[in-house]
Amino acid sequence: MTVTQTHQYPAHQAKAHRLPAYAVFAALLASAGLPIYIHAPKFYVDEYGVSLAALAAVLFGLRLLDVVQDPLFGRLSETLRSKRGAGVLIGTTVMALSMLGLFAIPPLLPPLLWFALMLTGVFSAFSFLTINFYAQGVIKADQLPGQGHLRLAQWRETGALLGVCAAAIAPVMLGTVMGAPFAGFAVGFAVLALAAVVMMRGEWVHNGLPASVGFRAVLGDALARRLLVIALVNAAPVAVSSTLFLFFVESRLEAAGFEGPLLLLFFLSAAIAAPVWGRLAERFGVKPVLLSAMVLAICAFAGAMTLGPGDWAVFAVICALSGATLGADLTLLPAVFATRMARISPSAAEGFGLWAFVSKFTLAFAAVTLLPALEQAGFVSGAGASSPPEALMLLTVLYAAVPCGLKVVAVLLLATTDLKET
Numbered sequence: 001m002t003v004t005q006t007h008q009y010p011a012h013q014a015k016a017h018r019l020p021a022y023a024v025f026a027a028l029l030a031s032a033g034l035p036i037y038i039h040a041p042k043f044y045v046d047e048y049g050v051s052l053a054a055l056a057a058v059l060f061g062l063r064l065l066d067v068v069q070d071p072l073f074g075r076l077s078e079t080l081r082s083k084r085g086a087g088v089l090i091g092t093t094v095m096a097l098s099m100l101g102l103f104a105i106p107p108l109l110p111p112l113l114w115f116a117l118m119l120t121g122v123f124s125a126f127s128f129l130t131i132n133f134y135a136q137g138v139i140k141a142d143q144l145p146g147q148g149h150l151r152l153a154q155w156r157e158t159g160a161l162l163g164v165c166a167a168a169i170a171p172v173m174l175g176t177v178m179g180a181p182f183a184g185f186a187v188g189f190a191v192l193a194l195a196a197v198v199m200m201r202g203e204w205v206h207n208g209l210p211a212s213v214g215f216r217a218v219l220g221d222a223l224a225r226r227l228l229v230i231a232l233v234n235a236a237p238v239a240v241s242s243t244l245f246l247f248f249v250e251s252r253l254e255a256a257g258f259e260g261p262l263l264l265l266f267f268l269s270a271a272i273a274a275p276v277w278g279r280l281a282e283r284f285g286v287k288p289v290l291l292s293a294m295v296l297a298i299c300a301f302a303g304a305m306t307l308g309p310g311d312w313a314v315f316a317v318i319c320a321l322s323g324a325t326l327g328a329d330l331t332l333l334p335a336v337f338a339t340r341m342a343r344i345s346p347s348a349a350e351g352f353g354l355w356a357f358v359s360k361f362t363l364a365f366a367a368v369t370l371l372p373a374l375e376q377a378g379f380v381s382g383a384g385a386s387s388p389p390e391a392l393m394l395l396t397v398l399y400a401a402v403p404c405g406l407k408v409v410a411v412l413l414l415a416t417t418d419l420k421e422t
Contacts, residue, residue, distance in 0.1 A: 023159025074353025237403030269323030
C-alpha cells in the first residue's frame with residue numbers, strides 16, 4: 001500500500017467526520033489493555049501478597065478463555081450489528097464496573113479469585129468492544145477522503161496511545177496526592193467510559209453493512225494469515241517489556257520512583273510519533289516505514305542490555321526511542337489489516353476478533369513464561385528487596401535480549417511479505 005502524494009486533512013474536517021470521538025473511545029480501550037498488565041500484577045503482589053506464579057497462571061488462563069470467546073464475540077458482533085450501540089453500552093458498563101472492582105473495592109473473595117473474576121469482566125468486555133470498534137472503523141474509513149484507513153488509524157491509535165500514557169502514569173501520579181491511587185485510577189476510568197460512550201453515540205451505524213463472510217474467508221486468505229502472524233510476533237517484544245518494565249526499573253536500575261515518568265515518556269513518545277509514522281507511510285509506503293521502525297526498536301532494546309544501577313538517564317533515551325517505534329507498530333499494522341479486511345471481509349468483525357486474540361495472547365504468554373521464571377530464579381519484587389545476581393541478570397536478558405530476537409523474526413517476516421495486494 002503506497003501513496004505518492006500526501007493529503008491535507010484540516011482539523012475542522014476531522015471534527016466533521018467525528019474522528020476525535022474515535023480517538024477518545026480508543027483511549028478508553030487502551031486504558032483497559034496494556035496498563036492493566038503493567039499495574040495489576042504488581043498491585044496484587046504488593047497489596048495482597050499474591051505470588052507472581054499464581055498471577056501468571058490466572059493471566060494465562062484468561063487468554064485460554066479468549067481462544068474461545070474472542071472468535072465468538074466476533075460472531076456475536078455480527079449477530080447484533082443492528083443493535084451495536086446497545087451492545088457497546090452494555091460492554092462499556094461491564095468494563096467500568098469490573099475496573100472499579102479490580103482496584104477500588106477490597107476483595108470480597110480470596111484476592112486471587114477476586115483478581116480472576118474482575119479481570120474476566122475487564123478483558124471480556126475489552127474484547128467485545130475492541131472487535132466492534134475496529135469493525136465499525138472499517139465502515140467509517142470508507143466514508144473518509146483519501147487514504148481513509150490510514151487517516152482513521154492515525155486518530156484512533158494516537159488516541160489509544162494517549163490513553164495508555166494517562167493510564168500508565170495515573171496510579172503513580174495519584175500516589176503523590178492521595179492514599180488510594182489505584183482507586184482514583186478506577187474512578188477516572190469510569191468517567192472516561194462515560195465520555196467515550198457519549199461522544200460515540202450515533203456512530204454505531206449498520207445501514208448498508210455487508211453480510212458476514214465468516215472466519216473461513218479471513219483464515220483462508222494468505223495475506224490475512226500472514227498479517228496475523230506478523231502482528232503476533234511483532235507484538236511480543238512490547239508484551240515482554242511491558243510485563244517486566246516496573247520490575248526492571250525498580251530492581252535492575254535501582255531507580256524506584258522513576259517508574260511513572262519513564263512510563264509516561266515511553267507512551268508519550270509513541271503518541272507523538274504515531275501521526276508522524278502515518279504521514280511517512282502515506283509518502284513512502286507502509287512497508288519500508290514499518291521496517292525502519294522495527295530496526296530502530298531492535299537498536300533500542302539492544303541498548304538496554306548494557307544498563308545497570310543508576311543508568312536511568314540512558315534508559316530514558318531508550319524509552320523515548322522504543323516508544324516512538326511502538327507508535328509505528330500500533331498505527332501502521334492495524335491500518336494494513338483493516339484495508340485487507342475491507343476487501344475480503346467488509347463486515348470485519350470476525351477478522352478483528354482474530355486480531356484482538358493475537359494482540360492479547362502475547363501479553364498473557366509473556367506473563368505466564370516470564371514471571372514464574374523470575375520467581376524460580378529467586379527474584380524478589382519491591383524497592384530495596386534483595387535479589388540474587390543471577391535473577392537480576394535473567395531480568396535483563398528477558399527484558400532486552402528476548403525482545404531483540406523477536407523483533408528480528410518480525411522484520412524477516414515483514415520483509416518477505418508482499419503488501420501490494422492491500
